[in-house]
Amino acid sequence: MKRFWGLTAIISMIFLLAGCGGKDGFTIFFIDNQGNPSVISEQLQANLQQKLGEEPKVEVITSAMYDVQKIMVEYAAGGHDIFILPEADMKQYGSNGSNIPLDDTFDPEKYKRGVFEGGVLVEKGEGDDGSDIKTESHLYGIPLEDMQMFKDVDYAAQNLFATIPVSASNVEESKKVLKALTE
Structure with missing residues (x-):
């Protein structure tokens, strides 16, 4: 199973490095x-867009049914800037290097559960086991x-977390949108 998630992280990085994208706007993928x-997606999108102004153009994409394979496909496709998903899924993907540390933008003491x-991701071969991934404790x-x-x-479900994938098109913009969701 560990190999499966490692492969998923590698696929995500391939999509990121290949520059597959060209998408317009900012997307948030939400699964519970x-x-x-989906019952709140339109209202959430409207509230967030109002708070952010005209740019970036935000789209909230939801999945009405929870499906682990759907999460894997969405991560692998690399087309979203923020993921909102159950804690166990966030930690599983995060353990393999699929999420961006948020310590520089948010107080880890305030969000201890994250x-x-x-x-x-580190330089080639400098990871814990000679790979490109090093294990570190961060706010993910x-x-x-x-929020x-x-x-x-x-x-405000207690089991859900917002995280930024390594495939986000603009990490700083993703952190800005995540901050807008918390304020």
Whole structure:
């Protein structure tokens, strides 16, 4: 299973490095294993767009049904700037280097539940086992229960986290949007 997730991280990096994209705007992929996020997607998108202004153009993409394979496909495709998913899934992908550390933008003490040991991409061969991934403890996800915008739309589920994948088209912009979701 570890090999499977490692392969998924590598596929994600291939898509990132290949520059497959050319997408317009900013996308948030949202999946929940305890509810249906599509009931709030339009309101969330409108509230976020109002807070951010005209740029970036935000699109919230939801999955009405929880499916582990759907998450894998979305990560591998590399087309989203923020993922909102259950804690176990976020940690599983994060442990393989698929998520960006957020310590430089958010206080790890405030969001302790989003701090865990995860993979960080390093120079070729400088990882823990001679790979390109080193395990480090960082803040990788922000709990939805601590995000004001989700409280405003009555969907602050305790098991969900927002995280930024390594395939995000613009990490700084992703952090800006994530910050807007928390304020």
